[in-house]
Amino acid sequence: MHVCDQRGLCLDMCPVNALTRRKNGVVWLDKDICIGCQACVGFCPIGAMRKADIRMEPFKCISCGACVRACPEKALELVEVKIANIKEVVYYKQGA
Amino acid sequence: MVEGQIAVEEYKTENTEHTWDLKKIQSAHKILKKILYKKGQVTKGYADRTLYVNLSNNEISEKPVTDEMKKKFTGGRGFGLKLMWDSCKPSTRWDSPENELLITTGPLCGTTQYAGSGKSLCLSVSPSTNIICDCNVGGFFGPYMKFAGFDALEIQGKATKDVIVVIDGEKGSVSIETAPLEETNTHLLAEQLTRMYASEDTEKSRQKVSVVSSGLAAEHSFWGCLNFSFYDIRRKVPRIKQAGRGGLGTVLRDKKIKAVVVKVERFDGVSNHPADPVALAKVGTKLHKEIRDLDRYQCNMRAVGTGHLVEIMDAYDLLPTENYRFGSFPKASKIYSPKFYELFTKIIPDGCWYGCTMACSKTVDGYTVMTGPYKGQKVTVDGPEYETIGACSNMSLWDPLWILEFNFYCDTYGIDTISAGTSIAFYMEMYEYGILNKERCDGLELCFGNADAALELLHRIARGDSGEFIIVAAKGARRVKDWINQHGWGDKHLVEDTGMESKGLEFSEYVTKESLAMQGGYGLTLKGPQHDEAWLIFMDMVNNAIPTFQMKAEALHYFPMWRTWFGLNGLCKLPWNDVEPADNAQTSEPSKVPEHVQN
Numbered sequence: 298m299h300v301c302d303q304r305g306l307c308l309d310m311c312p313v314n315a316l317t318r319r320k321n322g323v324v325w326l327d328k329d330i331c332i333g334c335q336a337c338v339g340f341c342p343i344g345a346m347r348k349a350d351i352r353m354e355p356f357k358c359i360s361c362g363a364c365v366r367a368c369p370e371k372a373l374e375l376v377e378v379k380i381a382n383i384k385e386v387v388y389y390k391q392g393a
Numbered sequence: 394m395v396e397g398q399i400a401v402e403e404y405k406t407e408n409t410e411h412t413w414d415l416k417k418i419q420s421a422h423k424i425l426k427k428i429l430y431k432k433g434q435v436t437k438g439y440a441d442r443t444l445y446v447n448l449s450n451n452e453i454s455e456k457p458v459t460d461e462m463k464k465k466f467t468g469g470r471g472f473g474l475k476l477m478w479d480s481c482k483p484s485t486r487w488d489s490p491e492n493e494l495l496i497t498t499g500p501l502c503g504t505t506q507y508a509g510s511g512k513s514l515c516l517s518v519s520p521s522t523n524i525i526c527d528c529n530v531g532g533f534f535g536p537y538m539k540f541a542g543f544d545a546l547e548i549q550g551k552a553t554k555d556v557i558v559v560i561d562g563e564k565g566s567v568s569i570e571t572a573p574l575e576e577t578n579t580h581l582l583a584e585q586l587t588r589m590y591a592s593e594d595t596e597k598s599r600q601k602v603s604v605v606s607s608g609l610a611a612e613h614s615f616w617g618c619l620n621f622s623f624y625d626i627r628r629k630v631p632r633i634k635q636a637g638r639g640g641l642g643t644v645l646r647d648k649k650i651k652a653v654v655v656k657v658e659r660f661d662g663v664s665n666h667p668a669d670p671v672a673l674a675k676v677g678t679k680l681h682k683e684i685r686d687l688d689r690y691q692c693n694m695r696a697v698g699t700g701h702l703v704e705i706m707d708a709y710d711l712l713p714t715e716n717y718r719f720g721s722f723p724k725a726s727k728i729y730s731p732k733f734y735e736l737f738t739k740i741i742p743d744g745c746w747y748g749c750t751m752a753c754s755k756t757v758d759g760y761t762v763m764t765g766p767y768k769g770q771k772v773t774v775d776g777p778e779y780e781t782i783g784a785c786s787n788m789s790l791w792d793p794l795w796i797l798e799f800n801f802y803c804d805t806y807g808i809d810t811i812s813a814g815t816s817i818a819f820y821m822e823m824y825e826y827g828i829l830n831k832e833r834c835d836g837l838e839l840c841f842g843n844a845d846a847a848l849e850l851l852h853r854i855a856r857g858d859s860g861e862f863i864i865v866a867a868k869g870a871r872r873v874k875d876w877i878n879q880h881g882w883g884d885k886h887l888v889e890d891t892g893m894e895s896k897g898l899e900f901s902e903y904v905t906k907e908s909l910a911m912q913g914g915y916g917l918t919l920k921g922p923q924h925d926e927a928w929l930i931f932m933d934m935v936n937n938a939i940p941t942f943q944m945k946a947e948a949l950h951y952f953p954m955w956r957t958w959f960g961l962n963g964l965c966k967l968p969w970n971d972v973e974p975a976d977n978a979q980t981s982e983p984s985k986v987p988e989h990v991q992n
Contacts, residue, residue: 305398312742313600314401314626329599333662334505334748335674339681348678350671353662373536383778386397386740 301345301358302378304385307337322380328354396433397740401596406738407759411581411771411893415589418574425556426451427568432658434541434931438500438570438665439463439690442453443476444543444567447489447795448648449550453567458544467497470527472545474518477525487520487644490551494644496535496605496653497545502963503536506660506677508684509965511536519609519613519639519920520647521812521869526639526920529960531745531754532621533603536963537562540664563592563658572651578608578855580772580805583622583631586654589668591862593668596626601608601659604631606652607642608807610855614818616808617642627741628758630773634745638807638923639898646807652689665678676992677748684750684972692971697730697737699779702847704729706783709934712905713787715841716818717893720904721965724791728782732793735758753778763798765852769806774801777810780924783902784814788821789841798848806855811923814842815899816870819892823873828839828883844913870894896921908933910945917949925960928955951985 303324308316315330316337326337326346333353337346348355365373433440443456466475473495485492495516503957504510513535518756519526538546541562548558557572576582578881583604591598604622610619617640622631624923636642667673688694693701703725710720734939736757743752757774777785777800803810810952817839823829824839831838835858837846853860854867865876870892877888898921905912907921914927929948932938941949959966974988981987 304655307741308398310742312744312747314596317400318398332505332660332747333674335678336681336748336750339750340685342858348674353670353674355513384398 298347299343301360302343302383303360303380304383304384305380306385307341308345310336310340312336318380323359325359326355326357327339331355396744398483399627399629399740404629406773406972408627408630408709408772411584413585415585418585419589421552421574422557422570425571426453426568426754427566428453429540429564429566430455430721432562432565434666435503435539435664436666437668438503439468440539440542442543442751443472443545443547443558445547445549445849446567446569447550448548448552448556448569448704451569451862453569456547457922467499468544469502469514470516470873470957470960473514473527473970474525475499476545476547477516477583478504479560480547481518486523487518487640488647489518491549491562492518492644494548494650495537495545495640498535498539499961499963501665502666503539503665504673504677505746506674507748507968508677508744508751509679509746509968510963511749512959512963512965513538513636514588514960514963515619515636515641517639517641519641519898520617520643521640521871521899522921526898527960528619528636528638528641529925529965530621530636531623531634531965532654533623533654533746534605534621536604536746537601537655537660540657540660540712541655546653548648548650548653549984550793551647552781555649555651556584557651558653559590559653560653561590562656571988575651577651577880578805579606579620579633580801582606582652583620583633586652587622587624588632590654590656596629601625602654602656604654605645607645608805608855608865609857610806610808610851611642612646613642613857613864614808614854615640615747615869615872616812617644617646618803618807618809618868620647620804620807623745625741628738628756628773630732630808631664632745632773632775633804634753634754634757634775635804637811638925639920640809640812642807642809676835679883679992680968680972681750681953682737683974684968688751688972691973693730694751694753694967694971697734698755698776700755700777700782701734703782703786704780704936706903709907709932711907711930713783713818713902713904717904717906718822718823722786722789722908725786726794728786728793730957732958733777733782735798736793749965749968751971753963753967757797759803761796762801763794765802772801774986775804776800778917780902781810781814784810787814787902788844788847790844791842792844795844798844799851802848802851806851808851808854810900813851814902815893816866817850818874819870820866820873822891823877823883826883826887827899828888833862833882835862837862865870869897870899871897895924898922903930905930910939910948913945913949914953918953926956936984948984955985955990
């Protein structure tokens with residue numbers, strides 16, 4: 298399990314457009330639109346989309362940086378990356 | 394074009410766009426009856442009431458679902474059969490006013506976490522067989538109807554003018570309205586009604602509407618199918634899934650129903666109020682992961698849908714070719730799944746219900762229609778699935794584009810690709826033997842491979858052509874056999890043996906003479922030869938999992954019983970055995986996929 302690196306593979310999994318890429322590059326889940334199908338949870342290759350027992354809609358890291366600021370040892374950092382370099386799409390070419 | 398991560402708003406299909414004066418069309422509606430109902434909540438998968446509509450006297454009422462009914466019949470086709478038992482008589486035929494058209498859901502229907510949980514079950518007395526036929530179908534209608542407040546919809550009687558039935562889960566109302574100005578063919582009608590009944594002019598609102606419709610050919614043919622719509626926010630068109638077998642669309646049009654519309658107020662992942670949502674999400678996520686990791690090495694459904702079967706069937710002599718004369722053909726590689734893969738739109742969640750990551754509902758977008766009334770227009774073609782490709786190989790059509798053409802017109806005219814394809818293949822073989830000829834076929838040269846003639850036959854059926862052959866041909870293989878025999882045109886035994894039908898229903902697309910188990914399944918099934926209950930050909934001939942007579946007999950007992958269970962609950966069978974856990978082969982009975990039976 299890893300923290301979300303915003304590669305966006307889940308964007309093409311969402312049937313209701315609850316997952317979108319925001320202007321700052323962050324992949325964002327709108328929980329009001331989400332219908333809790335868990336397709337993004339099941340298909341995330343690094344286990345970054347997660348689900349808590351308390352509600353049906355999943356959650357993920359949105360790179361808000363709160364943990365970076367809170368870490369007393371400064372062991373965490375936020376790194377700027379170009380979306381084009383990390384963007385990934387759902388496999389489909391295999392097999393066929 | 395970038396092949397993924399396209400924002401929904403920016404996605405384009407290049408389809409021909411239509412503009413209609415929807416206000417004018419809607420203002421022509423006359424409300425024949427409208428009732429308001431109390432909105433309720435679904436509990437553990439049941440809305441606890443069914444909806445009864447009678448079109449002869451414009452009655453609309455609710456019926457309760459009792460605990461005993463749940464215990465005895467579970468739901469889905471079980472509820473459907475119970476309601477039909479209560480309402481029909483032994484003398485009821487497909488066109489009797491008391492014949493019912495039922496659309497039902499099961500307790501698990503509407504679950505979003507587990508792939509393939511959006512199936513509706515449709516039942517009626519079939520025009521082909523005059524026996525009750527049931528079909529399962531995807532699309533949003535069933536789950537939306539349940540979330541709007543009803544486990545089943547029961548339509549009896551006949552209207553005198555074209556009507557639509559509207560279930561508005563937002564306002565809590567059900568109405569019967571005349572619909573004189575709407576189109577009848579599905580690809581236009583579904584779009585008109587989806588736009589008309591969406592609360593707002595947004596993709597999100599349109600996604601909350603689902604339409605059941607048929608088409609012009611269903612009025613003149615016994616092959617009528619029901620098209621269930623599911624709005625695609627990326628393609629911005631309502632897509633469709635078919636309840637194909639048995640002519641249920643013919644019953645719909647015989648009752649003068651143009652469409653049934655349902656609108657849901659809101660729904661989420663727990664609208665079914667399951668007893669244990671946490672366990673459900675865990676099991677569902679486990680299946681998503683299995684599909685993610687294994688589908689590409691197993692069935693490749695996510696890339697090509699059920700079309701992956703074509704090359705397997707061809708390799709094992711099971712692909713029906715030239716009216717089941719051959720099981721394999723030198724040209725077959727032209728219609729293998731990679732050919733359709735090139736045409737399919739990629740990178741879109743293609744499930745026919747939310748959360749189905751099996752995603753077998755592939756489409757070709759921006760397809761340019763080659764014949765008929767929509768010639769030159771660009772449309773979205775839903776499919777083709779294996780059965781449609783098999784129906785075309787049966788007619789010896791080996792061009793993927795003609796297969797798409799056949800698929801598109803069958804869908805929008807509201808006819809079943811299987812029944813139509815198998816029947817036309819029979820007419821073609823009769824033509825080849827000289828038993829039918831150009832004159833007897835009203836000018837159609839129905840030789841094998843003549844796609845133009847096959848499509849022209851569909852267009853003429855849709856137009857209500859009065860040619861003697863066209864009228865009989867539209868009623869399927871059984872009626873054409875009788876017609877040929879009445880005229881004494883060919884050897885009676887040859888005609889009887891050539892037309893692949895049983896009880897009046899045409900065979901679906903497998904060469905059953907190769908597989909005793911499949912042949913048994915087709916012969917023993919109550920509703921006629923279809924592959925819903927006993928799809929054993931793969932385990933029998935490809936996997937060779939049931940080699941002895943005893944094992945085949947066992948399979949003919951176990952699988953129809955087990956597969957019926959899916960129809961009781963509103964589930965799709967594909968996620969059960971079209972993706973198998975990695976260690977399935979090590980289990981004691983791999984063909985039953987024990988791990989998926991357990992969850």
